[in-house]
Each structure stands twice: as structure tokens, then as C-alpha cells.
Amino acid sequence: MTRHHRSTPRITRLLGSLLLVAAAGAFSVGAAPAPKAAPTPLDRVVPAPATAEPGGSPYRITAGTHIRAGSGEARRVGEYLADILRPSTGYRLPVTDSGSGGIQLRLAKGPFGEEGYRLDSGRSGVTITAREPAGLFHGVQTLRQLLPAAVEKDSEQPGPWLVAGGTIRDTPRFGWRGAMLDVSRHFFTVDEVKRYIDQLALYKINKLHLHLSDDQGWRIAIDSWPNLATYGGSTEVGGGPGGHYTKDEYKEIVRYASSRFLEVVPEIDMPGHTNAALASYAELNCDGVAPPLYTGIRVGFSSLCVGKEVTYDFVDDVVREIAELTPGRYFHIGGDEAHSTPHADYVKFMDRVQPVVAKYGKTVIGWHQLTGATPAKGALAQYWGVDASSAAEKARVAEAARNGTGLILSPADRVYLDMKYDRNTPLGLSWAGYVEVQRSYDWDPGAYLPGAPASAIRGVEAPLWTETIENSGHIEVMAFPRLPGVAELGWSPAATHDWEAYKVRLAAQGPRWDALGIGYHRSPQVPWPAG
Template sequence: MRVLRRTLGTLLVLGTFGAAVSCTAARGDDARPGDDPPAALAPFERLLPAPASARAGGPGYAFGAGTVIRTATASGEEVRQLGELLAEQLRGPSGLPLPVVDGVGGDGIRLRLDEEAEGVGDEGYRLESAPDGITLTARTPAGLFHAGQTLRQLVPVAGPGIVPGGTVEDRPRFAYRGAMIDIARHFFTVEQVKRYVDQLAQYKVNTLHLHLTDDQGWRLAVDSWPRLAEHGGGSEVGGGPGGYWTKDEYRELVAYAGERYVDVVPEIDMPGHVNAALSSYAELNCDGKAPERYTGIKVGFSSLCVAKERTYEFVDDVLGELAELTPGRYLHIGGDEAHTTPAADYAAFMDRAQAVVGRHGKTVIAWHQLAAARPAGGAVLQYWGHDKTPAAEKAGVVAAAKAGHPVILSPADRLYLDMKYDATTKPGLAWAGHVPVERAYSWDPGAYLAGVPESAVLGVEAPLWTETIATRADWEYMAFPRVLGLAELGWSQAGSLGWDDYRRRLAAQGPRLDAQEVNFHRAPGVPWS
């Protein structure tokens, strides 16, 4: 297996598609008659996610040893730090110095904040490439960061060369573009998750949802309830040693993600999926007896004791400490598959849990089962149903959306990254069916749930559950390239979506993924070079 830890400079380089980088898969049956190889696509035609507008024109910019990155002192320290990060990302194996200097006058790569920039919104940008330099313009630092990620796809990966001339004007379709990693079923380190943050951020994914607790393990230290991590963190699926993050490690990840404009949304699943907590503290059980730790993959058998006041002290303590650690606006409280919690008890529990989130200054996200209870004002529902989900269950989500609750779409038969590609896939599950790359991409979030208008869709998220995922190699194989489809569905405008065009641009990402040593699935139907 490839090494897990990589330095930032090695991991982030890696612009795109230089002639010196080649993909190892043969085109073979992946190509169709008339397909152009990815290298034949014009540079602006390779961009992923597809930008709102890209116009090639005029001579390009000579990227080389004399290139500098320019930021204006008036733009503040945040833009200066953005310039430093972009320089590190662009240096790669070329060894180009790419110093960051003050002032946006002169040639080079210029980072400009313009609060009056038109047509880009809060996260969008304009990229202009001409012989005298490349200008990145945005209203916000987040927009400048996204502009820099687009530039990485235009800069020759192997070193000096021409960045094509032209203009890209871009903005996201949805505000929330997320991916989830489950570290509860199998434990993963902060360093491993940082790698995923880098992989996601370069494709403009802006949210990382962390599934921190489940029946199999509790993965975050909680000062007021220390046995949650010390005991509950000591197991995982299959009987492995498990593990947990300290608060400092969690803070480190949150800061790292924040520097890449990725918000962390932590999840403490409740009132079900709690065997690790019940095993850690007998007082959370209605009978006062702690069960053994659990290492299987069945769901729906555990529940906090809804009748005990001690349960709500636990909820308040845990969510309070988590809120203090998390600068983002959301806390996710799960709420799915609470099969042993009677409906009335479930609704009563979720009332109180949602109130706790509000008291700690955060907004609730919960799985869409919350619709069957009483969603608090402003609560966000995350829909994980699929084609065979009962109509009545979908109707509850539609009603909640019409009542003003935003919806995040994570349909299991489209965006669950742990679903097998096909019958030959070794890791993964298939309870929602097989999810090949084309199926994961070929749907419209704005029109997916009948009765839920696009205005009610906060965005999309691709979860990766880890019942069968224990290594980086399997994690990346299941996530890539499907998570790139998630990135495009969340960012690109509806008129830019289409499988035939996307699969060619996806193929053009192959050298980039190879250069970053990503263990990705070379999906059939994609003309990998």
C-alpha cells in the first residue's frame, strides 16, 4: 500500500495535465468511436467542475522561473496566506520559486479582492490569462481560493510552460457541497482525513461532514465524559483497536480545513447508533447495565434512555464541548435508524436535542427521519433515501421543505460512496444497488425530489460509510472518481451537466489523480488516456 502520510508540498502540487505525466490505464473499450483522447481537449474544456463560462482567446501567459504571486497589503493577511498556499500548490515538482510579493501591479499571478465584482457571488471568481499575467478576482477570499484551484488545472504540471489565454467566469450553483467520512466504523487518523480535505478542496467541495460516533466506536475526546473515548473509542468493525482524536487533533483538522475554505460539520448520532456510549456509561441505559462493545455492522438496535434526565445532561455536555470546538454554523445530530426508540419518545428526544444545539449557538442538521418528528425552526434535513424509499417517507421530506427547512441531498443509490460500482467491486455494500460512475453523476439535484423546488435544496453531499473500508487504498477507490461527480453536481450550473461531456473531462483528470497517487477506479465508459 502507498504510504499514508504525505507532505503538504507533495500532496498539493500537482497542477494537471502535463506531457510528462501519463495515466496507466489503456483506453481499450472505454473509448467510443469518435472520442478524442483527453490530451486533445483544449485546456478550458478539461476543467472540472465545469465553469459557468470559459472563453479561450489571445496569447497565454508564460509560467516559469520569473513568475511571482502578487497580493495587495490592503487585502489583508488572509489573502497573503492564500497567496502562500497557492504558491505551495503550484510549485510541485518543478522547483519554481514562485515568491509571494506585495502589490498587484506588474506581471505574474495577481490576487484581487473586489467586493463589487459582478456575476461571481460569494464563492465565485473571474480568472483572466494574458501575456502580462494572470489575474484572479473575487468578492471574497473563498472565491480567490476557488480561482486558484482552477488555475492549478491550467498550469503545466511539470514546470514552465504556457497557461492558455482567455477568461473564466464562475460561481457555484449550490451553497453546500459536501463529503462525509465515517471514522466510527473504522478509525482513521487526522492526517488521513487531511489528505481527503486536500483532494476535495481542489474540486471546490466546501464541506466535510465527520461521522464521529456510532455503535462501533466513539472517536472524539469529551472532557466531561472521558470514558466515551477511553473505552468507547477502543473498538471498531471486525474487532480492531479503534482509536480516537484528542481535542487538539480535532482543532488541528478544523483549522487545516478552514484554510482551504472547507467547513467541518461534526456528527454525534442520537438517539440510536449509540452502543459505544452505552457501553462506556451504564447510567445512559434504562436498565443501568452497560452492554459489551460492538464490532458488527447491524444497525438500529441501540438507543439512549429517553426517560432519564441524565441522558439530556449527557447530550448538553457533549454537544456543548463540540460546539466550542467547531467554528462552523452546523452540528449534525443524526436521528436515523432509531428503530428501538418508540415514535413518541423519538419526537420528544429530538425536541430536546435540537433545543440544546440552538442554546449552543448552532444550527441543526439531521438525517431526514427528523421529518417524522418536529424539526426545529431552521433545521436542515439530509435526505439519504433512494428510488425504493416509500412515498410516505419522501412526502414527509417534501412537507418539511415546503415548511422552510433546507434539504441536503445524499440519495444512497447515487451518492453513497460505499455502494459497490458493480458485482466485481471487492469493498463496499450493495443494499441500495450498484452505483457505477455514470449513475452517480447523471441526475439533477434541483429536480430530484418531486415537490422540493431547487430553492429548497441547500446542496449535495456524498457520504462514505466504512463498514467495509479500513485502508486508504479502499477509501480512495470507492470515493474516486465518483466524488468528482458530486463536486460538479454541487458547483456547476444545470445547463453545464451532461454525461457525454463530463466523462471526457473526467478522463482528463486521470493524470492529475495519478500524479497525486490516488487509488481511483478506472470506470468503464470513460476514455482514460
């Protein structure tokens, strides 16, 4: 906004209107010099870095800046960074493999672990150093947040592009920092999934758990059981057209996630949550009769037939074909809400199915009900209980953890992104209660489950179930602003955990989401910038 100054009547009478305009213009320029742009402090990013030591002059990205990234994976990270910076800065930002100064991405030995990095900034440049390419990539996400929010826009902006001087040293608290997307209740296209992947990457999430099958839809092509996708995937909640991924489309999601250093974890939920499969093949039902397709949101009414050998042929084929497409280490077999499966049958089923996963080179993950059977050696259990869950249920999971089962924490009344923020939230459900931003952030994964050793906690994951979620806009308003808090719980040291400080850092993300076109819930708990 231009500031206008009013002249006195005496000046007007003496100089006349022409001189007045000139004088007023000169006065306006001299009276209010524009404040110098201040770079974002090093400790303002989300997730909070392990350490941030400010000092020295900032670095300014200019038309002469080069990105120096060597070759191979480091160069690919450099090209990714250049693709982000070029539209908004208008600069060429060539990616080279030699020289000094500018922005340097270096792979080197050091105390970084698989995902950590060090960022050094000063007048002559910014250097991100890591042992592995994933660390460089995470360092690039930090660099993005140290630049003005306008750097995220896809058109040229005025700048300046300053990076505060100093050093950040950063490694994650937990190795598992996940987000789950349910593509079964409502189907999401490859492009919609890619958009979410990019948003997850900004906050150093490293696992994308895809819930690929449920009562309402089967979402991946299986050559040996083709009706699963073509018939079982032909609808969704509310009776829409549904859809499924071809194998090539699934591979493209896996490839794109890998380019953002996220590992895809496929889930085929069983023995319950299987109506789409049961409707596709009558022989999977104990009575040999296929039920109709289902488009509601009830749970717990379906079950594979545990006593039929064809059930295990089916499981073997599905696990084999998906494992062939998935380079990641894990395969999620679900196992929750199997209310129509007698307990003895559930145990028998899990005893048969877990070795199938191992046969095809994958590690089992199941929802925490898996601990009611015998988890395979090395298996992970994903806990989705609530604060008010029974002491017996919590004790069973904790005992499994003490016996070697690793835990992923996804308490529904903390990190289920489909829970309503409050009673007025138009989307989502509320069976686990209302989950506002502070509640989703203000808990400690390392001490959450009584009796579970801290060493058993592999990390955290934020599921997004999609009974009411139909498009990217819906995803965003439910994930933001809660998702970054879950990411911080997974990444940042426990010592940095402080809601009062976090909500200020979170508020500063708002303009970045605006620049990225992310629609988010303006929670009244967060002091968003005005305007």
C-alpha cells in the same frame, strides 16, 4: 521514446559506419520536430465553470514569474499556490504584495458572491479576482487544472507551464457541497483526514461532515464523560484498536479544513447508533446495564434512554464541548435508523435535543428521519433515500421542505461512495444497489425530490461509510472517480450537465490523480487516456 531511422544500404557503403551515425543523428533531429505543447482548454476543468470564453495568447509560467497576492487571507492563498507550483516547476515563485504581471490574486467588489471568482489569462499574466478569499481559493483550484497534470508532482518536471488565454466567470449553483467521512466504523488518523481534505478542496467541496460516533466507536474526547473516548473509542468494525481524537487533534482537523475553505460539521448520532456510548456509561441505558462493545455492522439495535433525565445531561455536555471546538455554524444530530426507539419517544427526544443545539449557537442538521418529528426552525434535513423509497417517505420530506426545512441531498443509490461500483468491486456494500460513475453523476438535485421546492435545496453531499474502508487507499478508490461528479452537481450550472461531455473531462483528471498518488477505480464507463 527516441525515434530511430534506418539508412539505405547505399549510404552505408559510401560513407562508412562513422559518417552513418552522424548522418542518422542529424536526420533524426530534423525529421520529427516535437509538437508544440497545447494548453488545457478553459472548459476542460471539473467542476464545469459557469462560463469559459477562450481568446488571446496563453500565459507561460517561467522562472521570472511572481505571485502577487497582497496581504492577509489573499496572501495565504498565494502561499498555498506557491507551495503547489514550486516542487514541479523548480521556480522560486516569490509571493509579493505589489507589481504587475505574473499571477495576481485580487480581492475586489463584484458579482462573485461568497465563493465565486473570475479568472483572466493572457500573454502578460493570470489574474484571479474574487470578493472573498474562498473565491480566490476556488479560482486557484481551477488554475491548477488548467496546468499540465505534472504540476501536481513533488519533483521537478520539464514543463512548459502554459495557461490558456481567455476568461472564466464562475459561481456555485449551491452553497452546500459536502463530503461525509465516517470515522466511527473505522478510525482514521488526523493525517488521513487531512489527505482527504486536500482531495476534496481540489473539486471545490466546502463542507466536511465528520461522523464522530456510532455503535462501533466514539471518536472525540469529552472531558465531562471521559469513558466515551477511552473505552467507547477503543475498538472498531472487525475488532481493531479503534482510536479517538483529542480535543487538540480535532481542532487541528478544523484548522486544516478551514485553511482549505472547508467547514467542519460534527455529527453525534442519536438516539440510535449509540452502542459505544451505552457501553461506556451504564446509566445511559434504561435498565442501567452497559452492553458490550460492538464490532459488527448491524444497525438499528441501540437507543439512548429517552425517559431518563441523565440522557439530556449527557447530550448537553457533549453538544457544549464539541460546539466550543467547532467554529462552523452547524451541528449534526443524526437521527436515522432509530428502530429501537418508539416513535413517540423519538419525537420527544428530538423536541428536547434540538433546543440544546440552539443554546450553544449551532444550527441543527439531522438525517431526513428528523422530518418524522418537528424540525426546529432553520434546521436542515439530509435526505439519504433511494429512487425506490416509498412515496410516503418522500412526501413527508417534501412537506417539511415546503414548510421551511432546508434539504441536503445524499441519495444512497446515487452518491453513497461506499456503494460498490459493480458486483466485482472488492470494497463497499451494495444494499442500495451498484453505483457506477454515470449513475452517481446523471441526476439533477434541483428536481430530484417530487414536491420539494427548488428553493429548499441547499446542495449535495457524498457520504462515505466505512464498514469496509480501513485506510486512505480504500477511501480513494471508492471516492474517485465518483466524488468529482458530486462536486460538479453542487457547483456547476444545471445547463452544463451532460454525461457525454463530462466523462471526457473526467478522464482528463486521471493523469492528475496519478501525479498526486491517488489510487482510483478505472471505471469502464470513462475513456481514460492510454498509458
